[in-house]
Structures are given as structure tokens and as C-alpha cells.
Amino acid sequence: MLKVRRSQPLANPDTVTRMRAYGRDHLRSLLFSLGKLCRQPFATTLTLLMIAVALALPACLYVLLNNLQQITRKWDDAGQITLFLNIDTGENAVTALREQLQNHTEIATVEYISADRALAEFRSRSQIERLLDELQHNPLPPTLVLTPVISAQGVHRLNQLTGELQALAVVDHAQLDMQWLQRLQAITRIVHRAISILGCMLAASVLLVVGNITRLDVESRREEIEVTKLVGATNRFVRRPFLYGGMWYGLLGGIVALFLVLAVLLLIKQPVQSLIGLYNGNAQFILPGIRQSVGLIAASMVLGLLGSWLAVSRYVARIEPT
Amino acid sequence: MIELRNINKRYAGSRKALSCLNLTLETGEMAFLTGPSGAGKSTLLKLIAAIERPTSGQIFINRKGITGIPRRKIPRLRRLMGIVFQDHHLLCDRNVFDNVSLPLQIAGYAKVDIRRRVRAALDKVALLDKERSMPIHLSSGEQQRVGIARAVVNRPAILLADEPTGNLDPDLSAEIMQLFAEFNQVGVTVLVASHDVELISRMRKRIVRLHDGACVGTHDDP
Numbered sequence: 412m413l414k415v416r417r418s419q420p421l422a423n424p425d426t427v428t429r430m431r432a433y434g435r436d437h438l439r440s441l442l443f444s445l446g447k448l449c450r451q452p453f454a455t456t457l458t459l460l461m462i463a464v465a466l467a468l469p470a471c472l473y474v475l476l477n478n479l480q481q482i483t484r485k486w487d488d489a490g491q492i493t494l495f496l497n498i499d500t501g502e503n504a505v506t507a508l509r510e511q512l513q514n515h516t517e518i519a520t521v522e523y524i525s526a527d528r529a530l531a532e533f534r535s536r537s538q539i540e541r542l543l544d545e546l547q548h549n550p551l552p553p554t555l556v557l558t559p560v561i562s563a564q565g566v567h568r569l570n571q572l573t574g575e576l577q578a579l580a581v582v583d584h585a586q587l588d589m590q591w592l593q594r595l596q597a598i599t600r601i602v603h604r605a606i607s608i609l610g611c612m613l614a615a616s617v618l619l620v621v622g623n624i625t626r627l628d629v630e631s632r633r634e635e636i637e638v639t640k641l642v643g644a645t646n647r648f649v650r651r652p653f654l655y656g657g658m659w660y661g662l663l664g665g666i667v668a669l670f671l672v673l674a675v676l677l678l679i680k681q682p683v684q685s686l687i688g689l690y691n692g693n694a695q696f697i698l699p700g701i702r703q704s705v706g707l708i709a710a711s712m713v714l715g716l717l718g719s720w721l722a723v724s725r726y727v728a729r730i731e732p733t
Numbered sequence: 734m735i736e737l738r739n740i741n742k743r744y745a746g747s748r749k750a751l752s753c754l755n756l757t758l759e760t761g762e763m764a765f766l767t768g769p770s771g772a773g774k775s776t777l778l779k780l781i782a783a784i785e786r787p788t789s790g791q792i793f794i795n796r797k798g799i800t801g802i803p804r805r806k807i808p809r810l811r812r813l814m815g816i817v818f819q820d821h822h823l824l825c826d827r828n829v830f831d832n833v834s835l836p837l838q839i840a841g842y843a844k845v846d847i848r849r850r851v852r853a854a855l856d857k858v859a860l861l862d863k864e865r866s867m868p869i870h871l872s873s874g875e876q877q878r879v880g881i882a883r884a885v886v887n888r889p890a891i892l893l894a895d896e897p898t899g900n901l902d903p904d905l906s907a908e909i910m911q912l913f914a915e916f917n918q919v920g921v922t923v924l925v926a927s928h929d930v931e932l933i934s935r936m937r938k939r940i941v942r943l944h945d946g947a948c949v950g951t952h953d954d955p
Binding site for chain 1: 784809816836839840
């Protein structure tokens, strides 16, 4: 019943055949690992949600911050320079200076507040009218309020410009009204950084989730790995389906994360839009664009791949037939 | 083909598994390893397959020393061998065809070659009609034959078997041993570990007896 024919030793496959087989094995691993996820829908769904939530949280915050920055962006060109002139500056000197400043390429508008007008405004706003009446002369200096052109905006350039104006003979004191803006910018930077740090931590959690799942998967396939190694499998061959598995987790998790982000943003869109509308009339609520969406999914895929790599690079090499 | 020189093997925290063992198997030779359990039969096979490494001594396969072989070269070494186990080590979630084709898939053969080779190997062990079956639906004798088909599917130069008939009744055992002898006839170097002295004596091949990790006798049957 058993027959053996005398046969030639099996020739090693040539390079083209091996390359083709290599591609085929990649494809097989790709589909096999996807099939594995589909065969355990409940466990897979839980894992994908875990990944998605971890990624959606910083992504939502980031988009929200981007939207709120539209408000401060409007304020970014609110930097004004106030020139307090010497108290004894005559009308002629003021007019000359106004003309000079109006021709300055970096200054958009010049508003003149004469000493009298300043006093009148001050009087109307303060409760110390009687005290002011008793003054012999107007203690307020003539003032020029300058709005720099947009291109001169930016804290550094404005500081420079203020320094230049301070050097003018008739200027007693040049003041840049930016402190509140600088504070706001500092706060924005802190929030930005906090979101980045949170994002890194949650990205690390994605790495660990996928790494841990891959480790358990490797552990549950110990026997299979031993057998394949016994019949000549390299570590690379054994690792491949697990790496593709991690990639699938990342890819699918990233897609779910994107949907989560969009859902959250749609819920929050109305109130945010009315808030930014109050400050910046023509601002629109910004949804993540194609590039950011693809970026989120790609980042998630890379995290999944890295997570599974962390696990397999450690555990697959350790499993040897005994 | 296989040469072991002054092999010592000591497992951590236990007595010596093999001591001062010398053994040479010529190309195309067939030999049986026998001895009581714990004599070192399995250890010897594991050393040849680079599953274990000797504490001291040297091993040559095809005149190449493999004693200190780097791990990345082990897969290539194992592709020279077919290994058969007592508990056949089949993958239960794949059918017979996929189990047998595994070594060829790993080595990167073309699909058409894989198909042809697997069918030839299954034909040799008379299981051609079972290629779509799952291992769990086969009898233990059939499972063992699937294991053998997988071991020979890439036409290895060396065939190692560790108690391949351990779980089988005498008739099946004889059939399996006969199969190994037939592989030997086409030039494969075969080394079979078995404690079934009665059966292997009938095979009229060289018998190497181990006792407590040492070779206590070898006799060649004509």
C-alpha cells in the first residue's frame, strides 16, 4: 500500500519564485490576521474602541483648541502702541510727528488724542470731577495711538518698533499694549503643550494595548510557533502575521477614532461656533481636513505596528522548540 | 552525514544527559537509537536538530560544524531535516494539506510545486484522500503518517524520528517503520529513536544502544 519512488532531491526555489512566495506570504499574513480579528468580533470591537477612545480624546481637544485660536488670531493684530508726548509739545510739533508717522511703512493708522480731549474723556469716566476742577492746568500729555500694519505684528517686531519710537525727541514714553495678549498667548502655549503631552501618553497607551494583545496572541500560539520553527521557519516568518495583526488594530482603531472625533465635534459644533462668532464675525467652525484625518489614521497604524513589534521582537525569538 | 564527537550534555540542575558520546552516520545510512527512557535518546536527536546545544563536544552535519551555530542560521539547518515526533505536533486549526505544505511554504516554493509535492508526500503515506480533513478527524496512525508526510515533503537529506510508533499498535508500528526504511532506500539518512527493541531488531539495521547517556553498544545487522 505504501510506495516510494526514487526521486531527485528537491531543488531550492530560485530567486524569482522565492520573491513571489515572499509576496504571497505577506498577502497571506495580511488576510490571515484580518480574518483572525473578524473571528473574534467582540474582543476585537473592545480593543478597537480602547484604541479609538485613546486617540480621539487628544484629537478632539486639538481640533477644539484650533477653533478657539481663531478668536485669539483676531486679537493677534490688536497690538497697539501708545505714544505719550512731552507735556509741553506744541501743536505744530504734534502735527509734524503725525505726518511723519502716517508715512511710516509699518504704521497703519495714527489717532491723535489731544491733552484737552484726554482730560475730557477722563473727566467723563472718573468720579473725581471736582478734584480735576481744582487743577491749575491739564496734567495729561497729548497722546498718539498707533496701530501697526499687519506685517509688523508679532511680539518681537512690535517691541523693536516701540523702541524706535521711544527714541524720538518729542516722545516722553512709548508703551506697547501687549501684555494681556502675551499672557493669552502664554496660556495658549501651555494648553497646546498639555494636549501634546496628553496625546503622547495616550499614544503610549495604544502602543501598550496593542503590545499586550499581541503578546497574549503569541503566547496562545506557542505550540504553533514551535512547530513552524521546527520545520525551518525564521523569526521573521513567524513574526509577520502578528505584525500585520498590530497594523490592522491600528488602522481600524484609527478609523473608529476618526468617526468618534467627528461625532464629538458635531455635538460641540453649535456652541463653539456661536462663541467664536461673538469674537470673530466671519470665523467658521473648522473640522479636521483630509490631511489631518489621514494623518490620524496613519499615526494609529504606525502605533499599532510598533506596539506589536514591541511584543513580537521580545517573545517570538524566545519561543524555541523544546 | 551526521557526526557527533565527544558530546557531553548536562541540563541545568540535573545529572548528565549524555556523556562522552561519539556517533557517526554515513550519508544514506539508517540507524535506530534505543535504550531505556532517560537514556538520552531524545536529547541526542535534539542536539542534531539544534533544539538543544551540547555542553561540550562537536556536532557535524554534512561536514559542517553546527556546535556553535548562530540562531539565525538554524532555520536553514532545519530545512535539511525532517523531524517526526511521538505526538506528531500537527496544527489542529489547519487541514492535512496545509499541515504538510508548511515546510514548503516557509521555504518559499511556488504554489504549483507545493501542490505537486504535498500530493506526492501524501501519496507515499497513503493519505491522498484525506488532504482536506482536519487532523482531529484522523486516527492516531493517520495523524502520525501526516507528521511523516510533513517531515519528508521537502525531500530532506536527513530524517529524524523520536518514538514515532510510541502510540501505535504493533501492526501500524511495523508499517511506519517500513515507511522509514523506504525513505532510506531512496538515499535519505534516517535516525529513529525507539524503545521497541523487538520491532527494530526485525528491521535489520544498525542499532545504537544508549544507557545513562553513554553509548553501551552498537551492532550492525547485515
